[in-house]
Amino acid sequence: MLAAALVLGAATAVGVWLFKQTVYLIATGGWGWVDPAGPLWMRWPLLVVPVAGGLLVGLILHWTRSPEEPGHGVTEVIEAVKLDAEDMPYHRIGVKAPVAALSLGSGASLGPEDPAVEIGGSVGALAGARLGWSHDRVQDLVATGAAAGISAAFHAPLAAILFTVEVFGVRLPSPRMAWVAAGSLAAWTAMRVMAPDLVFRIPEQDRLTLWSLLFGVLLGVVAGAVGALLVRTMYAIQHAFLGWRSIPRWAKPGIGGVALGLVGLWLPQVLGIGYETIQGVVDGDRHGLLLLTTLLVAKLGLMALSFGSGFLGGFFAPAFFGGAVMGAMFGLGVEILVPGDPVTFAVVGMAALLAGIVHAPLTAVLLVAAVSDNYAVVPLLLLASLIAYSVSVRLVGASAYTYPLVHPPDAHPRP
Template sequence: MVMAVAVGAGAGLGSIVFRWLIQFFTGVFSGHADYSATAHHNNPHIPWLGAFFVVLAPVVGGLLYGPLVDRFAKEARGHGVPEVMLAVAQRGGRINARVAVVKSLASALTIGSGGSVGREGPIVQVGSALGSTVARIVRLTEERHVLLVACGAAGGIAATFNAPLAGVFFAMELILGVFSVEAFGATVLASVTASVIGRAAFGDTAFLTLPPFHLDHLAQYGLFAFLGVVAGAVGMGFTRILYLVEDACDWVWGKLRGPEWLRPAAGGLLLGGLLLALPQMYGVGYPVLERATEGTYAIGFLLLLLAGKILATSLTIGIGGSGGVFAPSLFIGAMLGAAYGIATHDALPGLAGAVGAYALVGMGATFAGAARAPITAVVILFELTGEYSIILPLMLAIVLATLTSRLLSRDTIYTLKLTRRGVDLHAPGTAPGAKLGNQLVSSVMEPVPTPLKGSTELAEAADQLRLSEHGVLPVLDTEDRYLGVLTARTVTEALSEPVDEAAHPAVTVRDLAESPRPVTADTRLGSALHALVNSPGTGLPVLGADRTRLVGWLTHQSALRALHAPTPAQPAHE
C-alpha cells in the first residue's frame, strides 16, 4: 500500500512535468500555448515564415526525437499502451527505466512540434515504467511487480485528466485485464494520490463544459443507440486506417533505405503539409474538440476535421512519432457526434435535443469502439465532463459501440499492434510460468533451411523442395531480404496448370511466395504457436526486429522439444 501511494505520487509529479514539457515545446515550435486554437496564425518567433512554419515544425521536431528514440529506447515509439500490456502479460511487468525519460521527451517533442497525438499513452508508459522501477528496486514478487505497474498507469491517467475513477478502471480493464479486490485497492490509492497532486497543479475543474442536457423524449434513446453503432464502426475504421498508414510508411521508408532515426524528420514534411492545409490538427486539439461540442462548426467542416484527425494521427504514428491514441479517438468521436447531432436536430427539431450531448456520446462510443473498454469509456467521459444527466444514453451507446467493434474485429487499437508482431495476449500458454509458451522463440528456433531466391524458376524450386525435409522454404530477394515462403503444394499446383508461354512470362518463386503471419525472435512461443498451426507449411520463418531479415526457423518439433527443456531465465529488460 505504501509503495502504491509512492508510485501514485511519482506518476502525479511525472504528469506535471510531462504537461509542462508539452506546453514548453508547443510554445517553442509554434509561439502559442495551443496552436490548434489559433488556426493560420504566424509564429511570433519567426514571423517572416507566416503560416508556413507548420511545415518545418514537424521536421525539426523529428530531427530531435528521432535519434533520441532510436538510440536510447525504441519502445518509446508509437502510442505506448500496447508495450505496457505486453510487459504485464508476458514479462512480469518489467519495463526499462529509461522509457520514462525518453517517452516523456519524445512525446512532448512530437506533440509540441505538431504531432496529432494524445498524452494518455505516454503518461501511462511513464507511470508504468516508474512502477516497474520501484518494484525492481525493492525486489517484489512478479505478481506485486505487475500490480505496481498498473498503479503507475492508473496514477498517470488520473493526474493527467483529473479522473481518478477512470485511472483505476483503465488500469484494471486494459492493463491488468482482471478485476480483484487487491488490484482495486492498490490502484485506487495510487490514483487518488496522483489526482491530489494533479489537482494541486492544474485545479479541480471538469475537462469540458457542456450546456445543460435533459432527455425529453424516450425516442432519443433510439437516436443515441444508432450513434453508438456508427461510432463503433468509426472507431474500428480508425484502428484499421492507423495501421494501414503505418504499413505504408514502413514500405516507403524500406524502399528508400534511410536510417530509422531520420524517418520522423523525413515524414514530418508530409505531416507539415497536412497541418498547413488543416492547422486544427496541430497537437492534441482540445480547443477544437470543445468548440465542436458547442455546435460551432458546420456538418461539412466537422466531417473534414474527422477525416483529417484520422489521417494526421495515423501519419504521426506511422512516421515514428510518439503519442497516444486516446485523445484522437475522443476528437474523432466528438466530430462524428456533433455532425450527427446537427443533422438530427435539422431533421427532428422537436425531438433531437442538444448537439453537445451527441458530441459527448460520440466521444465515449468511438473510444469504446477503438479500445473496447466500455467501463473505462463510461467513467472517463463522466469525469471529464462532470455531466451526469447523460449517463444513461452514454452507457447505451458505448455498449452498442463495443458490440459493433467486436463483430467487426477480434483485435482493438491496442492489441492489433501486438497481433501484427505475432503476440496474442489471449492465447493459451502465454501467461508467465506456463509449461509451454513463456519461452522466447529465439530460444527454441532452428537454423534457417536453404532459402530460395525470388528469381528462381519453378522447376528448380521444385527440386529444392523435394530434397528439403520441411515442405516449405523461405524466399529472399537479391539482397537477402525476406519476401515470404513457398510451399510444395503451391509449386505442385502451379506446375500442373497449362501455361501459355507466349501470352504469359515464366512464373518465378517471387510470384508464388506467401506471407504467413510474421513471428519475430522476441515473440513468446505461446503466441507463435497460433501462427505455426495456421501456417501453410511445416515450418515458420522467424524474423529479426527489423522484420526484413530471416534469423531462424520454427517447427512443430522444435516447439515440442521446448516441453522437455528447462525454461531459460528471462533478462531484466527485453
C-alpha cells in the first residue's frame, strides 16, 4: 500500500502540472496578452474570450451528458472518502479536468486547486477499481490522491495532510494517515522537480504586537461573515441557474461569461486565477481604498456567478484574492490608528477568508505559511482563521463543500 501511495502521489503531481500548464496556455493565448491600459477597442478579447469559453464549456458538458446537479466536485470526493468510494464517478475526470482548465483559462473567477483534489481523488478511485482492492483500501487511495492534489498545487505536504483531516474526516493518527502522508510527500517531491517556484513570495513581516493581535480578531470576524455570505450566495445562484428551465443548459455558462467579460473590460485583474494581483497586494503595492473595494466586490461576486452559472473550478484562489484585498483594506484603516504594515493584514486575510469559506482553519494557516515560506505571522494567522471559522459556522452551518449535503436542492424552491 505504501508503494501505491507513493506512485499515486507522483502521478497526481504530473496530472496537476499538466492541468496548470493547460490553464496557462489557454489564458495567455486567449486574453493574457491584452494590455489593460490600451484603448477599449483593443481590449476586445477580455469580453469575447470569457463568453466563448463559457459557451464552449456548456456545449462540452451538454455533449458529454454530464449531469447538471447541485454541489461541487470536492463534495463527491468527500462522499467517496466517508461513504462509498466505489460509487465515485472517477470516469468523469476525463471531461471535468479539461473543462475546468478551459473555464479557468477563459477567465472564470475560480481556482485550480479544487480540480487538483478531484484529479488526485479520481486517480485513486480508478487505481483501486482496477486493482480490485477492498472498500476501505479504495477509500484510502481516494484520500491519498486528494491530499496529493493539494500538496502538488501548493507545495504544501503538511497542509495537505491537515486538509484530509479537516475536510474529509481522516483520523489522526491512523493507518490511512500514513498513506496520505506518503502520497503528499511524493506529490510535493515530484512537483518541486517540475515546478520549483513557490506560489507566492511574501516579504518578511513586522514583529507582531498586541495591537496586531487585537485587530486580527476583528479581521477574523469580518472574514467569517464574508465567507458565510459568499457560501450562501454561491449556492443561491447555482440553484437559480439550475431552475432556469427556459434557458438551455449549454448556454448558462455563456451568460456567466458575459458578466465576466463586461467586468473584465474594466477590471482585468478579476479574470482567471488572479495570482499576479495577489502577489502585487502582498508585495505592498499601494492601491486606493476605492480600487480595493471594487476589486473585492467584483472578484467575489464573479466567483459566485462563475460557480453558479456552470464554470468548473475551485475556491482557494478567489479566497486568497478576496482575503488579500480585504486584508489590505483593513490594514489601511489600521495604519491610520496605529503604526503597522498593511501587508501583514493582507496575508492574514488570505488565511481567514479561506477558513470562512471551506471551514478548514488549520489547513488555511499552513497553506498561507507554506506557499509564502513565511512563518513569522503564524500566531496571527491562527487567531484570525479560528475566529473566521467559528463565525462562519455560526452563520451558515456548512462549508462551501458540505453546503449541498446539509441543504439539499429539494429544500430550495426553484424559480
